[in-house]
Amino acid sequence: DGSATDFVVINYEPNVQPKPEVRFVQPAKAGSLSRGGTSEIIAEIKNVTAKSDIVLKVNNATNQDFTFDAAKGELRAQITLAAGVNTIGIEATNxxxxxxxxxxxxxxxxxxxxPPVVTISSVSQPTTNPLNPNVGRSTVIAAIEHVSSKDQITFSINGRRISDFSFNAKTGSFDCTFELERGENNLKLRAETPNGADEETRTINF
Known part of the structure; x- marks a missing residue:
């Protein structure tokens, strides 16, 4: 004499594919110095399944001469370097x-x-001393090519020269930790030799 009704609720959650992720393993940081005319590139690439999903460019020219292991998510390439700064780009798409x-x-x-080649790799975010909140500190890391002496390098902030920096002429690595003033801080790193000069600038707001 009676009737019964039952309801079943099914929640459907689609399998959302994550976007690709690209990370350079070698070189580990920008501005690395190579003493040879070739260099091995290694990159970790996640969430792509085929070499055709990847574009490798060396100095803005597409380079198909690389391998991609989808199981490991690893790209490897041996590239030929031009004298000076070589730019390597990897783009992955799904x-x-x-x-x-x-x-x-x-x-x-x-x-x-x-002539010298100056490449600023990174400038760290300012940190503040709790005892003196109006003064911040930051660190700049750079690579300087074709320079043999620290005396050929000038580093300044808002026009104020800073001589307390480290430079390794063998590797071309430069780093300096410096104080910041409140407001806009203009950094300039310049290298000058008898063969020419090069400089890069950055602005940090504190």
Missing amino acids: NAGTDQETTTILFNRVGSVQ
């Missing part, structure tokens, strides 16, 4: 989107006479 990363390698060709 149905969810695109990710891209770029890095640089400096190549000093033996026997060549070239």
Whole structure:
């Protein structure tokens, strides 16, 4: 004489594909210095399944000469370097989107006479001393090519020269930890030799 009704609720959650992720393993940081005319590139690429999903560019030219292990998510390539700054870019794409990363390698060709090349790799976010909140500190890391002496380098903030920095002429690595003033801080890193000069600038707000 009676009736019964029952309801079943099914929640459907679609399998959302994550976007690609690209990370350089080698070189580990931008501005690395190479003493040879070739360099091995290694990158970790997640969430893509085929080499055709990846574009490798060396100095803005597409390079198909690389391998991609989908199981490991690893790209490997042996590239030829030009004298000076070499820019390497990797772009990976799937149905969810695109990710891209770029890095640089400096190549000093033996026997060549070239002007300096200055490449600022990173400038850290300012930190504050609780005892003196109006003064901040930051660190700049750079690579300087074709320079043999610390005396050929000038580093300044808002026009104020700073001589307390480290420079390794063998590797071309430069780093300096410095104080910041409240407001806008203009950094300038310059290298000058008899063969020419180069400089890069950055602005940090504190």
